Amino acid sequence: MSPIGLRRALKLHPPSGKKGDEPAGGRILIELENVGYSYGGGELLGDISVDLSPGSFHFLTGPSGSGKTTLLKLCYGALQASAGQVRGFGQDLRRLDRDQMALFRRRIGVVHQDCRFLDHLPLAENIALPLTVSGHDLSGQQENLGELMAWVGLTKRADALPPELSGGERQRAALARAVIMSPDVVLADEPTGNVDWEMSQRLLQLLIELNRMGKTILIATHDLGLIRAAKSQVQARVLRISNRRLQLAGADL
Amino acid sequence: MSKGTIRTLIMADSQADRVVPPSGFTAQLTLFVSGAMAFLAVFALALSLASGRLADRWASELARAATLRINAPADQVAAQTRAALTILRQTPGVAEARALTREEQAALLAPWFGADLPVDALPVPQLIEIRGGEPGYDAQGLRLRLVAEVPGAVLDDHTRWRAPLVDAAHSLRRLALVSILLIGGATAAMITLAANAALAANAQVIEVLRLVGARDRYIAGAFVRRFTLRALIGAAVGMVLGMAGVMLLPEASDEGGFLTGLGFQGLGWLLPLVIPVLGAVVAFAATWAAARRTLKELT
Numbered sequence: 366m367s368p369i370g371l372r373r374a375l376k377l378h379p380p381s382g383k384k385g386d387e388p389a390g391g392r393i394l395i396e397l398e399n400v401g402y403s404y405g406g407g408e409l410l411g412d413i414s415v416d417l418s419p420g421s422f423h424f425l426t427g428p429s430g431s432g433k434t435t436l437l438k439l440c441y442g443a444l445q446a447s448a449g450q451v452r453g454f455g456q457d458l459r460r461l462d463r464d465q466m467a468l469f470r471r472r473i474g475v476v477h478q479d480c481r482f483l484d485h486l487p488l489a490e491n492i493a494l495p496l497t498v499s500g501h502d503l504s505g506q507q508e509n510l511g512e513l514m515a516w517v518g519l520t521k522r523a524d525a526l527p528p529e530l531s532g533g534e535r536q537r538a539a540l541a542r543a544v545i546m547s548p549d550v551v552l553a554d555e556p557t558g559n560v561d562w563e564m565s566q567r568l569l570q571l572l573i574e575l576n577r578m579g580k581t582i583l584i585a586t587h588d589l590g591l592i593r594a595a596k597s598q599v600q601a602r603v604l605r606i607s608n609r610r611l612q613l614a615g616a617d618l
Numbered sequence: 619m620s621k622g623t624i625r626t627l628i629m630a631d632s633q634a635d636r637v638v639p640p641s642g643f644t645a646q647l648t649l650f651v652s653g654a655m656a657f658l659a660v661f662a663l664a665l666s667l668a669s670g671r672l673a674d675r676w677a678s679e680l681a682r683a684a685t686l687r688i689n690a691p692a693d694q695v696a697a698q699t700r701a702a703l704t705i706l707r708q709t710p711g712v713a714e715a716r717a718l719t720r721e722e723q724a725a726l727l728a729p730w731f732g733a734d735l736p737v738d739a740l741p742v743p744q745l746i747e748i749r750g751g752e753p754g755y756d757a758q759g760l761r762l763r764l765v766a767e768v769p770g771a772v773l774d775d776h777t778r779w780r781a782p783l784v785d786a787a788h789s790l791r792r793l794a795l796v797s798i799l800l801i802g803g804a805t806a807a808m809i810t811l812a813a814n815a816a817l818a819a820n821a822q823v824i825e826v827l828r829l830v831g832a833r834d835r836y837i838a839g840a841f842v843r844r845f846t847l848r849a850l851i852g853a854a855v856g857m858v859l860g861m862a863g864v865m866l867l868p869e870a871s872d873e874g875g876f877l878t879g880l881g882f883q884g885l886g887w888l889l890p891l892v893i894p895v896l897g898a899v900v901a902f903a904a905t906w907a908a909a910r911r912t913l914k915e916l917t
């Protein structure tokens with residue numbers, strides 16, 4: 366599918382934030398301020414400050430176990446910071462109640478490291494799940510869903526169950542589900558984790574396409590090749606976790 | 619629970635229900651338990667209705683009918699009968715007192731001694747039929763007066779042997795009602811267990827649903843609809859089987875007495891239709907409470 370088709374498909378599902386919300390432009394979408402995260406084993410992350418402004422493209426890198434997934438979880442409210450403050454669309458995530466957290470999650474798209482599908486539902490229904498749970502009538506969305514599935518090249522796999530899919534198919538399906546609500550921000554945790562080079566380039570192209578449409582992208586990856594490939598096409602900031610702190614990586618990447 | 623919540627919960631939303639995987643054993647447990655309980659509830663209901671009817675009938679017969687027997691030497695029977703009738707007519711609460719005719723007495727004895735019985739030749743006591751009014755008469759006072767004035771009179775007001783029966787019928791009805799409550803409680807407990815098991819088995823599914831922006835109300839609703847529907851179906855089947863069982867009981871008859879009167883009568887046949895509805899309501903409340911609790915605990 367062309368970016369224009371994708372744009373059309375995504376525009377039909379405006380984020381479910383309240384009417385009269387601040388426009389995406391000019392406003393920081395996700396903000397971490399002196400965030401620390403500790404657990405029984407001690408401090409994993411400390412004094413992390415980062416802003417995701419609209420339209421930006423970020424990579425988050427660092428060795429395995431350095432806390433990339435943890436940092437993303439802090440961003441989408443699956444974990445609570447032990448210090449500092451995480452704000453999403455200007456709101457302190459800690460203050461959101463369950464319902465508000467649900468509404469917040471509808472405004473961000475997340476590609477989880479392990480994809481997180483419902484194994485008993487066919488792929489198309491898994492991709493449409495954010496629409497289903499937010500009360501959209503799916504019968505009016507078949508065409509858009511079809512375009513989205515074509516965009517990630519999964520049209521023929523619509524009826525397959527998630528356990529039947531290859532790693533690359535799962536990653537693409539996870540990306541399609543992440544963007545179906547047309548969120549302003551897409552957080553992707555190792556989106557090219559289990560796929561070969563060619564497939565990882567395809568996935569990267571999809572994310573770059575989304576960024577060109579104005580979406581904010583944050584990709585956690587330890588794959589430096591992927592970062593290099595992206596830097597030739599988009600202006601991306603590369604953040605590295607090292608010794609529990611976040612640093613802006615230099616031009617060596 | 620807001621009105622909107624109830625509407626979303628009741629509205630058939632097949633797409634939403636699919637997000638919870640069909641879980642084998644909790645589904646079967648719910649179906650079986652609600653079916654078995656509905657089956658039992660039909661009998662408890664039949665028992666409570668029948669014992670209620672019995673208690674009412676016995677109590678009203680007891681209040682009304684009584685018999686006065688005049689056992690006297692043949693030459694005094696007529697005089698004592700007259701005296702007794704006079705006393706009865708003066709007694710407040712006695713609506714009617716009437717001496718049975720010879721033919722009537724012969725008819726009463728016919729089943730035992732044959733139709734050709736020469737009543738005149740036998741020392742058969744004269745019977746006086748008494749119908750009490752509302753309120754009834756004072757049996758104890760009447761008895762004392764008769765002892766003094768009509769030596770051959772014996773008042774048989776059935777109270778002595780029927781009062782304990784009325785009590786028994788009342789306790790039987792109470793027991794039946796308690797059984798219905800216990801059946802409801804046990805159903806709620808079992809469905810709560812089944813719902814908890816289903817919720818625990820689906821912790822991963824719940825987590826995924828939350829990650830994609832589902833509210834707790836939505837997740838709870840998917841489980842609640844499942845269990846309510848299953849309980850409704852199970853209880854409907856159990857109710858139909860229970861009704862079939864009651865229908866196969868013999869017709870009510872005088873000879874059979876209480877046992878054959880165990881079925882439903884008239885509009886009473888519609889009452890068991892309430893059982894599946896109540897089962898569904900119980901399942902709804904139990905699952906809703908279980909889901910709210912589990913969702914609060916799951917972080």
Ligand SMILES: Nc1ncnc2c1ncn2[C@@H]1O[C@H](COP(=O)(O)OP(=O)(O)O)[C@@H](O)[C@H]1O
Pocket residue numbers: 404405406409427428429430431432433434435436
């Ligand atoms: N709540 C926790 N309890 C125990 N260990 C944790 C907890 N949170 C994070 N960790 C550990 O912290 C490390 C960081 O994990 P993660 O964020 O997944 O790193 P990455 O995604 O960079 O590989 C892992 O070793 C993980 O086991």
Ligand SMILES: [Mg+2]
Pocket residue numbers: 433434435478554555
């Ligand atoms: Mg990770």
